[in-house]
Amino acid sequence: LRNVLNVITRTDKTSSYENRQSYIEENESLQEMTKHHRKPKSKGGSDAPENISIVPKKKHAYFHALFGTKSPQQIADYLTNVWIDSSFKIIAIKK
Ligand SMILES: [Zn+2]
Numbered sequence: 001l002r003n004v005l006n007v008i009t010r011t012d013k014t015s016s017y018e019n020r021q022s023y024i025e026e027n028e029s030l031q032e033m034t035k036h037h038r039k040p041k042s043k044g045g046s047d048a049p050e051n052i053s054i055v056p057k058k059k060h061a062y063f064h065a066l067f068g069t070k071s072p073q074q075i076a077d078y079l080t081n082v083w084i085d086s087s088f089k090i091i092a093i094k095k
Contacts, residue, residue, distance in 0.1 A: 036052070
């Protein structure tokens with residue numbers, strides 16, 4: 001943490017706001033965090049600890065922008081059909 005704070009202090013003096021922002025975005029530990037329900041509450045997910053992940057707020061917004069409240073298989077299909085190397089297929093398997 002001391003190293004991180006040193007870098008921020010140094011960056012503060014020498015660099016732009018944009019550079020500081022990108023540094024913070026690359027270091028999740030410095031970001032504002034929020035709770036994500038792994039199984040959405042709208043689909044019956046609970047507030048139990050095993051259903052909650054603490055995630056960076058911005059990435060949380062990006063996740064829901066991409067996936068909304070899609071099921072794991074719907075997410076896998078979307079990643080397979082749109083985003084990844086077309087020679088791969090992602091499958092969701094219930095544990
Ligand atoms: Zn969420």
